[in-house]
Structure formats: structure tokens, C-alpha cells
Amino acid sequence: MATNDIRRTQLERVLKKHNYQESALLEILHSAQEIYGYLDRNLLMDIAGSLNLPPSHVYGVTTFYSFFKMKKPGQHIVTACLGTACYVKGVEQIVAAIEKEFNLKRGGSTADGKLSLLFTRCIGACAMAPAVVLDDQVIGKATKEIVIEKIKNVLEGTKDESV
Amino acid sequence: MSTTNTTGSKVRVATVWLSGCAGCHMSFLDQDERIVDLAKKIQVVYSPLVDTKKFPEKVDVTLIEGSVANEEQLEMLKDIRVKTRVLIALGDCAVTGNVTALRNSWENSDQEVLERAYKLSEDLQAAVPNMVPKLLVKTRPLHEIVKVDFYIPGCPPSADLINYVLTELLVGKTPIMEGRARYG
């Protein structure tokens, strides 16, 4: 990681804002993930050094919280909600269909790095269950047909006019 | 659970050797002169030490050494359970799977151990002999297959412990394992 990287400057600003306090580790990890997209080992080492924390502590905190990602995500991300309401309404079948259709495993990405399938525990759209999020778009009352079609559209780069 | 049988004759005892190293049987024999006392009360009706081919009916106590690793043993254990009143798991392999279960860490270990034993270690005519019974996917302790009445852990269990459990059972008492059981 080059030190003259503009992202490093942004990170430095965040560190300074939090006064390099170790208690701000979570906030700093949040910002770092926003700046870099994900948290790789070099970045964690950098943060540990800046806050004067043991690397194992930073690694332990990062991996404890499921929001922090240590792998580079795919270009497009489809996130299935695994909340109770969505489970009751059958989100599991949609997930299985996506896995089959695009040949990827839950939590992973397609071989070409174009699509990742992730999970979240409840996005709070329970009244619209089952819900699937495609990049920033929430698909409520989803069915596997609708979701697969929307993913295909996004992957092909065609604009989705229906929403 | 009482082991004294109704007729007043000697208690019919069997010992069985499944997947184990025979160490538990050695330990059984290590009871030394106490075996003579035992022999006054029990009759060994089946054992790798005696020459009986078929597991007899109406056995009072069966001590089983070793885990269940293949289909033949699985059937045998089920058969023994039907014919036995008190079934005792003898030794760590019977109680936990122990060394014989180390292969469980590998998926498809039933295939892989045979390959390793019969093919990779042989230079000439490497093949799995067809007389080897089919291995179970995982090696299991007895209680995962049938109901076990008493457990004597240990690798091997000490002769003292074996003797203690048998003597207690013979006088109709329940052995207390707290502080006596000993894994490994």
C-alpha cells in the first residue's frame, strides 16, 4: 500500500478524528471498509500500528463482527435476508436457485468475480418478506424468477426499467 | 441392574473383540488370581479366548472391546444386544471410538484407509482383498448404535477397574465411576 495513496490520506484523517484512540477501533474499521471496500491484512496491520494495538487484537475484532469483509467482493452483490420473516416466506429456495443458476456458493463469488452472494440477518423489510438486495436495490416479496431475471439484467449491464 | 440369574447357576458372561487392539482383553486377563474367584461365579460362554463360533443365546453380561468400524461388526453388535441382558463397553475404543476413530477426521475415510493399508503400502499385487468387510463411513462407539448399560473407559482400562465393575455387578450393586473412570 503506497503511503501517498489518496485513500491512505482519507484513512489518516479518520484516525486523527478519533484521536488514535483504541476504543474507536470499530468506527475506524467501518471507515476503512468504506474507503477501501474491504479490509485486507496490510490494512489491518496499518491500523494496528496506528492505534498501537496488537495485530491479533485487531484481527480478532475484525473477524468477530460479520459486517467486516476481508475478501474483495464481486462487482455486483446480491444479499439475501435470512431474517425470520424471510425464512418463513421461503427465501431459502431463492438462495438455492441463485446458487444453481449462477454457479456460486453462498458467501462466495462467481469465478469471473462479477457476482457475490452474501447474507444479512434481517434488513427490516419484514413486512415485504422475502427480501433480497441486489446492489442497492431492495427486491421485496421476491420470487426466484424475479430475482434471477434482475440479476441477469444487472450482469448484462442492461438498465432495469421496472423500478 | 442385577446380573444374578434366576436359576441360581453361574452367570453367563461373554467377551467380544470388535475394532480394538486386544489390550482390553489383556487387561481383563491381568486380573490375575482374581479371575479364579470370578470363575467360581461366572461361566465364559463366548470370547476370543474360547472356541465358540456363534454368539450364544441368553447371555447375562457381555463385555465388548473395540469400536464398530465395519458392517459385519454393526450386525454383530445388534445381534449381541438382543441376546444380552447387560452390555458393557470395555475400554476407550468401545466408549469413545478412540484411536480407531481417528480416521473420522477425513471425509471418505472408509475408502482412504483401505487404500493406504492395502495399496499404498504394498508394492506387488496391491489390491483391497475382497474378504475385508465393508467399512462404515465413520467408526462409532457402541452407544451410538445400541443401548449400553455400563461403561469402563481406559486405554486400556485397569484390571482393577474391570474387576471392580464385575464384582459390584455380581453382587447386584451399581458400580460408581466417579473418581474411578480413567480415559487414556
Place this chain on the structure above:
Amino acid sequence: MNLSDIQKIAEEENEFQRAYKYRINVCCSSGCVPFGAFKVLKAFDDAVKEFGVEKICKVARTGCVGTCSVGPAVLVDPGEHLYQCVTPENVREIVQSHIVSGVPVKKYLYNNGGYFRKQQRLVLRNAGKIDPTRIQDYISVGGYFALAKCLSTMTPQGVIQEITSSGLRGRGGAGFPVGQKWGLVARAHNTPKYIVANLDEGDPGVFANRTLAEADPHAIIEGMLIAGYAIDAQKGYIYIRSEYPLAIEALQKAIVQAKSMNLLGDNILGTQYKFDLELRFGAGAFVAGEETAILVSVEGRRAQPRPRPPYPANQGLWNKPTLIQNVESLANAPLIVLNGGTWFKSFGLPNCTGTKCFSLTGEINNPGLIEVPMGITLREIVYDIGGGIPNGRKFKAVLVGGPSGGCLPESLLEAQIDYDSLKNVGAIMGSGGIVVLNEDSCMVDTARYFTDFCIEESCGKCTPCRAGLARVKEIFDKITTGKGELNDIGVLENASEYINNASLCGLGQTAPNPILTTLRYFREEYLEHIVDKQCKAGVCFKNESAEE
């Protein structure tokens, strides 16, 4: 800035609002935004200008009205006309007919009076009615009056007494009396003292706290200010899930506004009282909502709970006395201070006062966010408010209290909503999730699902929760794939009882609730899976065949 200044702002604001004959409230909370609420808001703005009625009709962005299944929802005052599933296309028609001609457009109206009739909105008093992004809106409906009253006429002790007399109990799930808790922290000797507002709503299927923060962030802030005054704390943290962008935005804006009006910071309302507030973001760990885990998480560490004692009231954040309170409890505080504990006691039951917000979801006609008085029965919630089960299916169970709640059968629908009654039937208040299941759900599978959730979310510290739940899950896997044996039920029961009693924190202690309640009320389904090797709901035994 002092009390009279606040009153002045309120008067001016009310004057300003009175100038409008109509007010169009567009719900812009997380339930409606994904379905185009902001586009609808813009369309209303445009349409009002197009028809030249902007002088008599105010278009406002508001929080949740509660009918989340028919969003975007739009509330037109006067008369509380609620439009459902509004799209930018039918906005012009609504404005033209309702605002210009004064005739509500019947075909778009939400015609389900029952949904609101049995509800009682105290905490959500302003939800859907005020613009959460404008502090003036909050002040115009009496906001920050309670704080002013505290600072000008009440002693900290008096505030605690008022809260105690209201009988308010913690809304985070355990139901500890709020006044008593404030008293404990107030009496602790160490300084400084802290407040942590818990908005880490991690339960799948629960969104009550989020909705509150989106719709009425100032109510939370005012509640914290009152608590801070009562216990002599000068610093507060709101611990909020990072998955709640709208709520975070609302709170951030509210904090800035409160600071600019001298309602946060030094010399609040011209008094000696000072209080500062910061947001802290969770990062996807359900266990971080636990009382001791939230503390270490605010300190930037792995959210592993620790044994109590010492209690956070004595040794909390950085080992200083700390008040940890759910935001719903805090939002009740201004009401109690303003109207008195006796007034508050008129809601709910004598031994369990006030109201509770619930997220009502699952197989039900009217899912959404509801607020009901304590003592209402489950039947009233499921049938009168929820409108029963859709598609002619039969009711099977209602899950009360989130992933570690209890699955209750039809015969227990008369159970009342209050801490003790729910506990008696094996459920918990939890964070306020009610999920309705119909006959297509398998109860064994449901219990397995929740066990799965708790396994994933276990912090891994204590043996029963980490190692025990995983063992329990293996037994479920056996049962749901046809390999179950009769003695598995006994092993399940013993292990569940152990996990329940021996776990370190609330997560582990309540995790076996779904197992224990399904074993208690739906035992025949377990037997059906184990003995007959079949699942009448058709959920289990499918995995293998589907993969082939």
C-alpha cells in the same frame, strides 16, 4: 435558550403549521423507501406546485405509520386519510381530488380500521406525523418540554421517583424496572457516569427500534438527556446497528440540530447541566445487544459478554457506572416526566404499565409495526390487528420474542402480553418480534432454524452456548433427515435445560426457548419425524432428494 424559548419555538411552529389547510405526510422510513417513497415525496412536491396549492398544503417527509406491507404509505391530514401503495403515477390524482377538490380518493385508501383500533401509540406518538429531520416539528408537539421541566422544576431524585412511580420496565427484553435501574446508577459513587442507549436491534424480524429512531430521533435524545440529568451522567452513546442507514442519518441530523439549539453540550437550556452524545456503530453481531457485550463493543473490542456481578450500574463502560437502556424505554421518559407517573399507569396493566412496540410479521394479513397496551392478548394481535392468516391457511403457531422466544400454539392465544405471563408460557418479551406461522411451517424445522441463528451469533466464550448449541443442532439435523431416534428427545431436553441454566449471558440462556416450547407444545411433530419419518408440513426430508 431556556424553557420560554422552547415554548416560543413551539408557538411559532404551530402558527406556521396552522397556515396550511392540508398536510401530506409521506412515510420515508426503511419499510417504504425501498419501494420508492422518496420518489413519491418528490412527486407530491411537484404536484402541489403544479396545482398551485403549495400555500394551503404542506408536504412533509415523516417516519413510519406502521403499515409497512402496503408502502409507500401516505397520511393526509386533517382526517388521517391513509393512502397505501402510492406510486409517483397516482400522486397527481390524489392531489387533484383530495387537496384541490377536497374529495379523498377512495380506491387508494387503506381501508382496514381494525389495524389501528386496538393499538395505543405512546412511544410512536409522533411516528408518521412529524418530520424527523426538523427539530421544530418535534418541539411543536411538545418536544423537549419534559427536559425543560426537569431542569427547571425537578431534582434528579424527583425525576427518578416519577419514573419509578410510573412502573415503567425495561423494553429491551428483561423487564427490569427502569426507575430502580436509574436509582442504582445514581447512587454509584464512581464518576464519570455514562449512558448507553441500546439500538442494536439484531433480532431477525424485528424493526421497532429502527422505526422509532427513523420517525422520532429527538424522543430518544430527550429521553437520554432526562436520564443523564437524573443519574448525573454527562456523556452518552447510542449504539446502533450499522445496517440502519436511515436511522443513523436521522440521529446524526438530530444531534447536530440539538447541539445548535443548545439542547446538547454545555449549559443546556441555560443551566449547569451538560451532556454530550455520540453514535457508535455495531457491525453485525447480535450478541452485542447484550448488556455487558455492548459495553466492550463501545470500547472497541470483541463483543463477548462477561459475568455479572460486577453490574454495569457500578462497573460499566471503562469500569465506570453506566446506565444501559433500550431506546424504547428512553423514549417513554419524556412522556412520564411531562404527564406524571400516575398518568402513565393508566395504560396497560397495574403491574406492567404502558405499551410495547412489536414488529408483526410472517404469515399474516397486515404485517407491520404496531404499538399495543400491555395486557392485550395474542389473539387480539394476530386476528384483530393482524387480520388473521392469508390465503385461507390455518394458524399454527406464533413466535413471540425473536429468535430466542417461544413458539406458542393456538391454545395459548389468550396469553396476555406482559413480562410474567409470557415467561409462564415459555416465551419472552424479547426485543419485540411476533412472527405468525401457518400450517405450512414445520415446528421442528422452525426450532432448528432458530438454533442455527443462535449458533451463528454465539460469541463463543462459554461452553454451553458454543459447544452445547452446536451439539443440539446436530441432533436436529439427525431428526430432520430421518435419522432421529426416540432417545434424542431426552438428550435435546437435557442439553436445552443445561444451556438455559448454565450459559453466561442472555443469548445462551434464552437460546433453547424455541426448542423447549416446541417440545412442550408440538411434541407430536417431533415424534412424527422420528417414528414415522415424515414431515406433514413437507419441509424436512427434502434436502437429499432435491440435491440428487
Place this chain on the structure above:
Amino acid sequence: MTTNSTITLKIDGVQISVPEGTTILKAAKNNGILIPTLCDLEGLTPYGGCRLCLVEVTGSPKLFPACTTPANSGMEVTTNSERLKNYRKMAIQMLMSERVHICAVCVANDHCELQALANQLGVDHVAFERNFTREPIDSSHGFLVIDRNRCILCTRCIRVCDKIEGVHTLDLKKRSKNTEVIMDLDEFWGDSCSCTGCRKCAKVCPVGAIYIEGEAITQTKNRDVAEFITARRNRK
């Protein structure tokens, strides 16, 4: 927090006086009542994770970990009821089935606290199906070896590394059943730049998860090391 005042409580019916602030565990131990423990180790910060030392306190439906709960005046503590015995057996069974615990082939055989407790409590079999994890053994360090398949996550090694040695090479990663002990950024032990090779982690490990290659286990294990160093540091 030790003050001069003394409090009196009853443990298993015996009247006991201890300085205020003493934990139930210590109060019992000082009076010859031994409560089983696994994660607790004198000299380290109490953890409260293994749940072996749970005791009953008259008047409370809850169970309390003796290692972290201070003795209070007038408390009546029961340390060995039938229920507690059963719960301890349950805890041992859950730990033994969680990963690979095969005493006969373990380096710590006969010097293992988990094994000793199983024997002492009469855990003659494990009711749960055993898990056979397959974490690679890390022997990249010159002499320290970690076999995570035997780890019971008591965190003694982490606490001794942080509190006594002061380098905090070790910590936990992930959560739930995926929790593991790591070195630095989850590196091979041999690649860890912060580890000083002080061996204290191996000395305090209650099982055979951390050990020293080529050294007899009797030579390695020295569970008093934390207490000794703490006492030396605190001397006036």
C-alpha cells in the same frame, strides 16, 4: 479490590470468613472445598467461560461462576448438588465432543485437566456424537506447537501472553463454534513477529493443544507460573 474488612458466609454448610472482595472460588479453596475449574488460573484475570465452577446461591434461581463472583456477607453457597454435578458432567461431555479429544494418543495424556475432570466427575461416556475437526497442526515455530483440534478455548494462553508476558501475540478470531486461537494476523506461529517464545502459553495450557516439541509434557506444564510471576511483581 481487597479491603481490611472481613465477611462471613456459608459454603456447603461450613461457616467461612474471608476478606471482602474474595471470590467464592478462593473462599472455598482456602477452606479446603475444591470447586472444579478449567478456564480459571490463579494469576490471570478470571474469564468465566468454561462454566465448570458454577455454584448455587440460596435465594437466587440463577447459577453463579465461583471464579468471578465475589463472596458476600451472609451468602449461602452450595458447590456440589446433584444438579451441579450433572451440569459439570454435561459441560465436560460438550467439550469432549466439540473437537478431537483422544486421550490415548494425546501428548498431554495423564497431565490433562479435561481428562482429569472427566475421570473425577465420572463422565464414563459422551452422550453427544463426537466431532472430528481437522485443523492443520501448526508446528512452524522452532519449538512451540499448536494443535487446535485439542483446544477448549479457555483462553489461558491468550491471557498469560497478554497479562504476564505482555506481548499479546495470541488472541481469538471469529466467533461461535468457529472461534480459534490465532497468532498476530492469523499467521503461522513461525511467522509471528511479536512472539517472544517465552513458552508460558504451553505451560498453562490445560490440555494438549499447545506443547513444546521434543520436551516431556511433565517438564513443560507449570500451571503455577502465572501465579508465581504475579506474586513476584506485586511484592512490596
